[in-house]
Amino acid sequence: MSEGKDVLILAIESSCDETAAAVVKNGREVLSNVISSQIALHTLYGGVVPEIASRKHIEKINYVIREALSQAGVGLDDLDAIGVTYGPGLVGALLVGVAEAKAISYAAGLPLVGVHHIEGHISANYIEHKELEPPFLCLVVSGGHTHLVIVKGYGKYEILGRTRDDAAGEAFDKVARAIGLGYPGGPKIDRLAKEGNPDAIHFPRAKVGDSGYDFSFSGVKSAVLNHLNACRMKGEPIAEADIAASFQKAVCDVLVEHTLYAAKEYKIDKIAMAGGVASNSALRAAMKDACDKRKIPLYCPSPILCTDNAAMIGAAAYYEFMAGNRAGLDLNAVPNLPLGER
Numbered sequence: 583m584s585e586g587k588d589v590l591i592l593a594i595e596s597s598c599d600e601t602a603a604a605v606v607k608n609g610r611e612v613l614s615n616v617i618s619s620q621i622a623l624h625t626l627y628g629g630v631v632p633e634i635a636s637r638k639h640i641e642k643i644n645y646v647i648r649e650a651l652s653q654a655g656v657g658l659d660d661l662d663a664i665g666v667t668y669g670p671g672l673v674g675a676l677l678v679g680v681a682e683a684k685a686i687s688y689a690a691g692l693p694l695v696g697v698h699h700i701e702g703h704i705s706a707n708y709i710e711h712k713e714l715e716p717p718f719l720c721l722v723v724s725g726g727h728t729h730l731v732i733v734k735g736y737g738k739y740e741i742l743g744r745t746r747d748d749a750a751g752e753a754f755d756k757v758a759r760a761i762g763l764g765y766p767g768g769p770k771i772d773r774l775a776k777e778g779n780p781d782a783i784h785f786p787r788a789k790v791g792d793s794g795y796d797f798s799f800s801g802v803k804s805a806v807l808n809h810l811n812a813c814r815m816k817g818e819p820i821a822e823a824d825i826a827a828s829f830q831k832a833v834c835d836v837l838v839e840h841t842l843y844a845a846k847e848y849k850i851d852k853i854a855m856a857g858g859v860a861s862n863s864a865l866r867a868a869m870k871d872a873c874d875k876r877k878i879p880l881y882c883p884s885p886i887l888c889t890d891n892a893a894m895i896g897a898a899a900y901y902e903f904m905a906g907n908r909a910g911l912d913l914n915a916v917p918n919l920p921l922g923e924r
Contacts, residue, residue, distance in 0.1 A: 589662045591903065592650065592686070593896030594643070596679030597671025597699050598725070599630045600889070601642040605654035605661075606896025609904075610708050613654035615886075615893040618642040621766060628765050629755065636674035643682050650892070658690040665899025668696040668909075669919030670726070676915035684911050695899040696909040699890075700727055700921050701737070703856035705901070706883040706894035711854075714881050719850045721841045723865070724857030725751030725768075728797050728837075729921065730844055733854075736901035739922045742844050743795025750833055751859045753799035757806050757829050761822050771826045772862050778823030780831035780864075783809060787836050795844055802832050834865045838872050845878060854881040861885035 588607050595602040599620040605613040620638050624630045651657060666683035669676060680696075687694040704720050716736060722729040728750045730743040748756070751768055758767025763774065785805045790796040806829050813820045845853055853873055859865065860882055873880040887894060 589900060589903065590656060590660055591663050591665050591695070591896045591899050592647070592661050593665040593697070593892040593899055594647065594679045594683050595667045595702070595890055595892040595895045596639045596643065596675050597667045597669075598675060598890055599624055599635045599638075600891065601639045601646050602890065602892035603643075603646040603650035604892035604896050605650055605656055606893055606900060609705075609897050609900030610712055612709055612893045612896070613656070614650045614652075615891055616646045616650045616653065617891055618646050625765050628759060630672070632672045632674055635672060636678060639675055639678035643678055647682070647686075658686070658692070661690070661692055663693040663695050663899065663903050665695045665697050665895050665903070666913075667699050667702060667895050668913055669916035670699055671915075671917060673915050673917040676917065680913055680915050684913060688911060693903065694909045694911070694913060695902050695907060696913050697895045697898045697902065698919060698921055700729060700731075701739070701898045702894040703888075704731065704733060704854070705898035706856055706887040706891075707854045707881045708897050709887060709893060710883055711881045714852070714854070717850065718852035718854050718881070719841065719845050719848070720854040720856055721837060721860070721869075722857045723750045723837060723855065723859035725749060725755065725859075727857065728799070730795050730840060731921070732848065732850065737905055737907070741921060742848075743793060743797060743840060745797040745799060746790055747798055747800040748803060750797070750799055750837065751857070753803045753833065754859065756803050757826075760807055760810055761825060768859055768862060771830055772864065774823050775827035775830045775864060778821070778825070778827030780827040782821065782824035783828040785809075785828055785832040787832055787839075795840055797836060797840065799833065802829065830862070830864050834862070834868045837865060838868050841869070842872050842876065852879055852881065856883065856888065858889045861888040
């Protein structure tokens with residue numbers, strides 16, 4: 583590769599229920615970002631059905647790749663590499679993307695780069711915040727993950743804390759289902775909470791005894807279920823908006839508190855957020871308020887880049903590619919892939 587040449591990467595993401603492809607230039611400029619969502623389909627079942635997700639990925643993946651290349655105005659000959667999510671995620675869904683990426687890599691003679699899904703979420707911040715460079719602290723909050731991570735360098739991570747049970751997004755989905763809002767829970771609770779009083783009901787803020795940075799959300803979820811059951815048994819009205827707002831505040835309080843505590847203890851002066859729950863309006867507002875009070879800059883992608891997409895995978899793939907990391911045609915899906923493992 584000649585000095586100063588732009589690096590174009592075709593990225594593929596299929597870890598859960600979005601089939602996505604993107605073309606990213608130099609890790610920070612998105613030329614195209616195509617997402618085929620399955621939310622309407624899985625709403626019928628109250629959550630993601632892995633077998634259905636896998637079949638839908640197979641139907642859509644060639645389309646989204648052709649569309650991504652077309653929107654970017656490039657062909658396979660213009661690309662420098664193929665990046666693909668290979669874990670963590672639903673194994674069947676991951677396999678569709680990995681198989682497609684390997685086929686294109688082999689047929690076009692392009693290098694293959696395997697990307698960790700959480701690394702992709704973190705890297706979404708590089709797309710909209712061109713000035714952001716490591717080191718910084720990142721709170722990753724999604725349906726499957728809640729991680730507090732020090733980003734020491736591109737591709738270099740230290741996990742300070744993680745959830746011991748439910749991920750934050752998982753708790754949102756379960757509470758939404760209990761209230762009767764349906765799937766997907768996060769956006770629906772966010773909307774309903776705007777109509778409620780966040781101080782109406784005090785739900786617990788769990789602390790994990792042996793770690794100041796780990797999270798636990800099963801307790802607050804259980805407290806909401808117990809409150810609902812108590813109301814029903816006593817024949818009392820259920821104030822759904824107040825429950826949503828109070829639950830949301832309990833989760834946000836813990837996320838913000840742990841993040842700011844870690845920033846202080848590790849003397850980190852930049853904080854970022856990533857993942858689907860990072861698009862929650864109450865969390866964004868609470869984190870911004872806490873950071874502003876401490877004069878700490880906060881970075882957060884636009885909502886479209888918080889949820890699963892391929893542009894973030896292209897950003898992460900660029901830095902892995904520049905570091906010389908390549909995958910062979912034996913690359914496989916790893917549903918429980920730990921962050922930092924290659």
